[in-house]
Amino acid sequence: MTETTTAPASANGTASAVRNGVDTATLFATLDAVRGNPEIAKFQFRAGNTWISGTHNQSTIHGFHGAMQEMEHKMPTTLHADHPAVLVGSDEGPTPVEFLLHALAACLTAGIANIAAARGVNLTSVTSTVEGDIDLMGILGLDKSVRNGFQQVKISFKLAGDDADKLTTVVQQSIARSAVYDVLTNGVPVAVEVEAEVAPAAEADTEAEA
C-alpha cells in the first residue's frame, strides 16, 4: 500500500523513474516504441476452460500474443468458478459474474496507478468496492422482460495521495482509457463455435443398465 521508490528521487519526486510502483521511463519508452510500429500494439488474450461437474469449471490463463510474438505470463493462473449452494452449485469458486466486477476494479485501478505516475501524482492508497445488481428472473427464464445480466454496476473508489483534485481527474482519465470499462459499458461482438460429439455414457451409467 505504500509507495516504493527504487530510482533516485528528487525532493518532490519529479525525477523518479519509478512512481507508484510504475516504471515511468519504461512506460514512456513503450509508448514511443508503439508509436513507431503500431503492429506491436496488436494483442490477443486467451483462456482455456474445462468443465468439472455441475456449475463448477476452471480456466487456465497462460499464453497470449503481443508485440508481434507468442508470449506467456511468468506463471499460469488457474481460476475456479461455480454457483453458490443457494443457486444449486457447489460453491467451489466465485460466480462467473463476480469475475466481471473484479476485472472492472482491476483495470481501472491499474490505469489510475499508471496515469497518476505519468502525471507526477503520488498515490498512497487506492481501494474500491464494486457491486452488480442482477435479477435472476432473467436467467431462470421466468420473466422475459428481465435481462440476463447485471441491471447496473457501481464502483466506489477511495484514493489517497498528494493531490486530491488531480487524483479525481486521474480516475476520470482511467475510465476514459479502460479496456474493461469500454467492454462492459459498450459491449463487444462475441462469436461462439461448437463442436459436439457422441461419447459413450460414463461407466456408472453402463453399470446401471446391467
Add this chain to the structure above:
Amino acid sequence: MTETTTAPASANGTASAVRNGVDTATLFATLDAVRGNPEIAKFQFRAGNTWISGTHNQSTIHGFHGAMQEMEHKMPTTLHADHPAVLVGSDEGPTPVEFLLHALAACLTAGIANIAAARGVNLTSVTSTVEGDIDLMGILGLDKSVRNGFQQVKISFKLAGDDADKLTTVVQQSIARSAVYDVLTNGVPVAVEVEAEVAPAAEADTEAEA
C-alpha cells in the same frame, strides 16, 4: 470430467436426481420457489479491490446478497491482476481483460451443464478456448479511431455426451440465458464514485527531502 451420479439412476438415467453433477430436483424446486416469490431472485454480487503497486492489485470476493438475505461464499477468494512485463507490469496475475474471457467461458459452461441436466442430456466433457483481440493503440491513447476494449471475442466449445444434436442446442440455450454473455454483448450501465483525500507523502519521500 466424468459424470458422477449420486442418486438412484434408472437404466436410461431419466429418473436420476443428479445429472452432470447438477441436482436437478433442487434446480426445479428452486425455480418453483422463485416463481412463487420473485423477491428471492434479486441478487447483488460484490468485489473489494486494493491497489498493491504499479498495475498490480487484488480483489477479494466473499459476501453477496440473495434470496432476501446477506450471504457468503463458503470461502473468500482472492484474485490478483497485473500487466505483463511487456506492458510495463510485474506480471503478478492475469490482466484485467483476461478475467472477462474466463467469466464468459465459466458462465456458458455452467449453463450448458444445468440445461443439459434439465433436458436429460448426459455430458461427458466440455472444454472451451476463448480469445479476445485488442489493439492497444486505443488504451495507449495513440489512435482515437481504435476502441479501448476487445475488438472481438471468440469462444470455441468442444462437447461430448450422449446426443450431439441436443448438445449443440443446449449451447444455444446457454447463450440465450447467460448473464455474462448478455453483459459482454449488450453492455451494462456502470456508475463510478470517487472519494479522494490528501495523505502525506510516504516516508521514503520525506526522507529524501531531509
